[in-house]
Amino acid sequence: MPPDRDALPLAHLRVMEAGSGVALAYAGKLFADFGAAVVKLESPEGDALRREPPLVATGDGGAESALFAWLNTNKRSVTAPPAASGFDVLLEARPPGARGPEAPITALISWFGESGPYAGFAATDVTCRALAGVFTGTGPAEGPPSMLGGIAGAVLGGIAAFNAVTAALLSGAPRRLEVSIHEANVTVAEYQAAQGLTHPEVDRRHGVNRFAPTCPLGVYPCREGWLGVTVVTPAQFRAFCEMIGAPEVGRDPRFVMGIDRLRHVTELEALFVPRLAERSAAAWFEEALARRLPFAVVPDMATLLATPMHRARNAFGTVRIGDAAFEGPTLPQHLTRTPPRAGGTAPCPGAHDGMPLPPRVAPVPGRSTGLPLAGLRVVDLSMGWAGPLCTRQLADLGAEVVKVEARQYPDWWRGVDPREAFFTDRQYEKDLRFGVLNRNKAGVTLDLSVPEGAALLKRLVEDADAVVENYARDVLPKLGLDYPALAAERPDLVMVSMPAFGGSGPWRDARAYGSTLEHASGLPSVSGEADWPPTTNQLAYGDPVGGLNAAAALLTALLHRARTGEGQHIDLAQVECMFPLVAPWIVAQSATGSPGPRFGNRHPAQVPHGCFPCAADGWIAVAVTDDATWQGLCRAIGRPELAADPALSTAAGRRQREAALEAALSDWTRRRTADGAMAALQAEGVAAGALRWPTGLYHDPHLRARGFWQPIDRAFLGPHAQPSAPFREAGRGPYAVRRPAPTLGEDNAAVLGGQLGLSPAELARLEAAGIIGTEAVPVTARKTRAAVG
Incomplete structure (x- = not known):
């Protein structure tokens, strides 16, 4: 039973969408599928996207684009401009000379922003992503780089626009925003940009399905099907070698770290590729689940659509336009109390000309005219890339984010090297990747495995609006810190959990990296040249995509809470966040029975x-x-x-x-x-x-002209440049990087003492007990501690 529109979290909003392009349409889709009244302003001949193949018969001899229909479910279409004053939000993608009056919150969406050398450039999704650094590391070592087609870049631009607007709505103040699709896609490349400064191997092409700084990472043939393999940590490599019957290779000191394994990739692939071919991909995946290895079967589009777990989670919904009906991805923001619509109907051009809008609803009470999320408090229990990117967007927008780590298990983006010198030299404070993902946050340490540490976390949550976590599914329940336990401390809490395949179903305990998510999404099956194996497109595509989607989910839930007082849990399956990037091929498969051929760097309609x-x-x-x-x-x-x-x-x-x-x-x-x-x-x-x-x-001259790279200094790292958020207040510079990423436990006194009121003596006692502290515990000491405990 589809949800009643009035029960949807954004049902109180009126949104006008003016212009054309996938980024604009996807931003509007997020609003419409969550219940907003979205009016699409089109020319009399209709949006150009309506002619994008594949076309489906709509009745009366007409045909419309299946992709257009998926992008425009649950919207209204008009061909005469309505009064902007009747709308809460204007999503504007028309060129400056063609724009009309603005709404209280207006988002100007363009390929490169409103200023800078590229502002007037002609662009496509591919040429924009090329300039964003997304392609150069993918493909044969000798070139050419492999360029994924489709709509991936514009989808990220659409999510960025949605996040900027929902944050502005929470602030309650009028805002004129500027969103750069280009800068949204720099987010995908910032891992390599940061790590490439100290690890030149990251800034090179190593071949199809090979990426620094780890190995193996790619797609490999099995007796039946293809297996996506990602091995990062030394423990994972040992487990992988045991799985394929070569435990002695896992103990070889030449292969401890991923970058060392990459230097021996030919030797290693000669060993494991024949062994993987002995069993089916499904069989290897089942064993990987048991061993907690981040592997995935790489499906084709027909298999993806038929996967029982995705069907059970309503990951695909029916899209209708005229008489045509087919399936497309549903929004991945699975709000458990107020989920989005699963599918819907797209309008024919001008279908709602002259029709009245729904009645207006009282706006959300204002919070701040400063930074949009000023006054919002978030507890960040996440590690790595996806979760910290979610909370970084909130912090950039003004939220007070407290990152919680443990001395025994710090954020793995501080490094995974188990050797003693790594800890002696405090190398875990010297990784620029961590610095880039955790700026504008405070940082505390708490050992959540002991009752006193867990109790202190609950006290932090009492005064928090939201929690973000990406632990393995069973960790927080064992610690007594899952959503029901934390909501008992703060009933209106909004909490985002980010399991790879969702919190339900047979794969709920699967481990995954961003590459695993790409593999499981089926995207490699439609990328690369026709004679290549399924092709991994990026070192860890799923991580930035998951992080941006998590921020969208959390902001949507906070808007619902602001109107109703209700908190909720968000079960964000990160693999489903990848499905909108795969949407052109998913809808083609459903509508026509085939995703179409693999074009490599060519295009089905643009020549050359x-x-x-x-x-x-x-x-x-x-x-x-x-x-x-x-x-x-x-x-x-x-x-x-x-x-x-x-x-x-x-x-x-x-x-x-x-x-x-x-x-x-x-x-x-x-x-x-x-x-x-x-x-x-x-x-x-x-x-x-x-x-x-x-x-x-x-x-890059454009990024520099726009002030995108912001200088900052940090202990252990020294001066370095931080990337900006992909949105800003129009006519101003980017949102400021106000403070560097915290060193381990840097804000223990400020947060646990200042916010929770612990005395210096209590803080000293907690440090002596190992519950808090400012130095990471070496791996060998962790084992000793566990044995003593």
Whole structure:
């Protein structure tokens, strides 16, 4: 039974969506599927996305895009501009000269933001992600880099817009926001940008399904099916080697750390690839579950849609437009009290012209005219990338975030090296990745495995609005710190849990990294060249995607709480957060019976399209989006005879000579730097983007002009640059990095003493007992402590 609209968390909102593009549509979809009255303003001929293949028959001889329909469920379509004053929110993607009046909260969504050298650039999802540093590390070592098609970049831009707007709604103050899809995608590359400064191997291509700084990480053939494998820690490598019957390899001192294993990848793959081929992927996965290894079966689209666990969690819902019906991903923000609609109907153009909007509801009471989330308190129990990225977005927006670690088990992004020197030299304070993910937060240590530590956490939660955690499913219940226990301390608490496959079902205890989530989403099955194995697209795609979605879920629940006083638990299956990135192929599979061919760096409709070599080992992404752009490309490369050839005037004609056109374009790009070629093509209106290495983003002229990299200093790290949030107040600089990431237990006195009122003597006693402290406990001492306990 679909939820009543009035019971949905955003039912009190009126939102107008003006312009076109996937990022705009996905931001609107988040509002609409959570109950807001979303009005889509279209031209009389309809949004250009309506013509995006595959098309489905809608009745009366008409056809509409299945992808468009999925993006626009539960919205209204009008072709005459309604009065902006009747709306709470305007999602605006029209160019500056075409914009109309604004709403109290207006979000300007564009590829590159409102200022900077790229602000007027022609762009596609691929050329934007190229400039964001997403592609350079993927593909054959010799190139070209592998560029995932689809809508992944725009989906992240849409989530960023939604997060900025929901935070503004919580503040209760009018705001004019600016959202950069480009900067939202830099979030995907910031891991490599940070680690590449000290580990050059991260800033290199190592081959298809190979990524620094660990090994193995990729997709491997089995007797039946494909297995996604990710091994990071020394303990995981030992368990993997035992699983394949080679325990002696797991004990080899050459292979302790992932970067060492990558240097011996040919030797290691020669050993384990034949052994993996002895059993089915499903059999290996079942054993990996028992061994708590982060592996996954890599499904094709038909298998993904039929997976019983996803069906049980309503991960796919029916989408309708006209007479057509098929399935697409539902929103992954599984709010247990107020879940989103599962599917819905998309409107035909102008279907709601002249129809009245639902009655207005009283707005949420205001909180602050300063930073949007000022006054909000969040307890951060998460580690790694996804959870800390969620809480970082909240902290950037002004929330008071307290990160809780244990001396015995600090955040694993401080490092996983078990050797004694790692602790003696306090290397766990010197990892820039941790610094990037945990800025603007306070940090305390608490041993939650002892009653006094757990009791102190409960006291922190009493005064908190939200908790974010990504422990294994069984950890917090064993400690007496799961949602029911914490909600007893704070009944209106909003808590986000981030299990890989959700908190229910047969895979609820599966371990996963961001790469595991990508593998399980089926995305590798549609990426890469047709003759490649299923291709991993990024070191850990699922982590940033999960973090951004978790923030969206939490902010939605907080808006519901502000209106009703009700808290709730959020069961966020991180693998489901990947499904919107896979949506073009999911809806194609459901609507037509096939996801379509793998195109590699080519495009089903844009010709030529690809990644082309430049001088100085550079590469450039180029997309000829229509026939007029083809003429601009010919002018840019000085080939008037190609422009004059009638056989090449359409994409279909160019497809017949695609290889020759690619060769002509490559001959031109090879004689220019990537930035020089980009400038020449953009001058003619051709979408083109230099492929940035992640560390090269620090020097990108557009990001620097926009003040995206903010300087800061921190103990053990020294001066370094922090990336900004992908949204800002329009006409201003980015939200400030107000403080560096905390050293271990840095704020014990300020939080446990100042906030909870513990005396210096009590703090000293807790430190003497090992419940709090400022130095990590070495692995060997942890084992001794456990044995004594």
